Amino acid sequence: MKKKEKPWGGRFSEPTDRQVEAFTASIHFDRRLYRYDIEGSIAHARMLARQGILTKDEMKAIVTGLEAIQKEIELGTLLFSPDDEDIHMAVEKALTERIGEAGGKLHTGRSRNDQIALDIRLYLRDEIGQIKHLVGDLKAGFLEQARKEVGTILPGYTHMQKAQPVLLAHYLQAFWEMLDRDEGRLCDCLKRVEVMPLGAAALAGTGLPIDRHYVARLLGFPEVTSNSMDTVSDRDFAAEFLFVASLIMMHLSRFCEDLVLWSTDEFGYVEISDAFTTGSSIMPQKKNPDVAELIRGKTGRVYGDLVAMLTSLKGLPMTYNRDLQEDKEPLFDAVDTVKASLGILAAMLGRLRFNRERMEAGASGGFSTATDVAEYLVMKGVPFREAHGIVGRLVAFCISQKKALTDLKLTEFRKFYPGFQKDIFGCLTVRQSVNARKVIGGTAEETVSRRIKGMGGR
């Protein structure tokens, strides 16, 4: 083969335009799939030999050649060029240069269409495994912080208005729950990723006597795909992964939003360590929560990756179309972004310092135990709606008198409802309020501690 001739060049009489070469090439980004491409090719070659389609010697030459190519890529001695088009062509070309004719037999019973589907599946299997670990580490980080903050009271908000006091541990556990679901979604997505596509060839399958199950076994895939047309056009698993990645980012982003707010002078609930903040080039006093802001910002970017993938897929006629080459950059970008965000947040989380006094003081304001007074009345037999009205009037009275609920005397309570007894003073403080919420999933200390044990904490 002459240097410039394409492996598919047989029916062409004109060379490819340089612009077309540059425009259609994916080698500059899909080169990162080289390990998976080689792993898939080795399994394919072994199968071909087992089926008698390749001789043992040809297979050995191919496998040794591919292993050598992998080493060279890793050492940086094998350089790719744009006219290599994509990683599949680049590896095959390098192989043929090394081992000659046998290299040209590797592509038997295979197409780049099923080959790329395999590469992405192998890549995602690997990355999902790593992301699962990172999610696990971050969960452990939230659990660790929760264990330290079982005694800390935090104002709980709805509509960004003080609502009811909760434990900081309860808040931190909420993120553990989100990440736990994310972990489940990753495992579930993996089931759709680990399905072996080779054998679909271009779109119709192959007439050659290949053994797809053997390839799947070699690659550690539990199943093979069932429809060759679906196989080469399917990127559902990638879209699904991007959705899971988007949800992970959304969870991180919501925590980061609270961190940004809580680290303001106005809130002062948390101090992010110096090592995880940055300064201003003009204002010497500044300490900015840039990491948290960037995680929030990068969340939008991962959503963009998901939308890019879905949009690429929506108008595709069956089966493979070159549009599908556009699946890789969003996928790589999302993988890199999620991994980096999970890693840095876990590190930052471990070094947060919560201002317990400030949180508790914040929780005590804003009549945050008003619901407890209403529930007190309910226990005395007052219908809830009526109780709500009574306490609403009590709160209005307090506002006009510039008093807190804890400042009121029993006689004052009785002006609003004669059935108030001394025991009302047992449900007015934030701690009493928190500890009354023993319901499953509630914020009482004993409930939260029990959940921590259930999460695998001490």
Ligand code: ARG
């Ligand atoms: N680089 C291509 C991709 O990423 C590989 C498959 C190309 N197949 C083809 N028939 N042109 O999708």
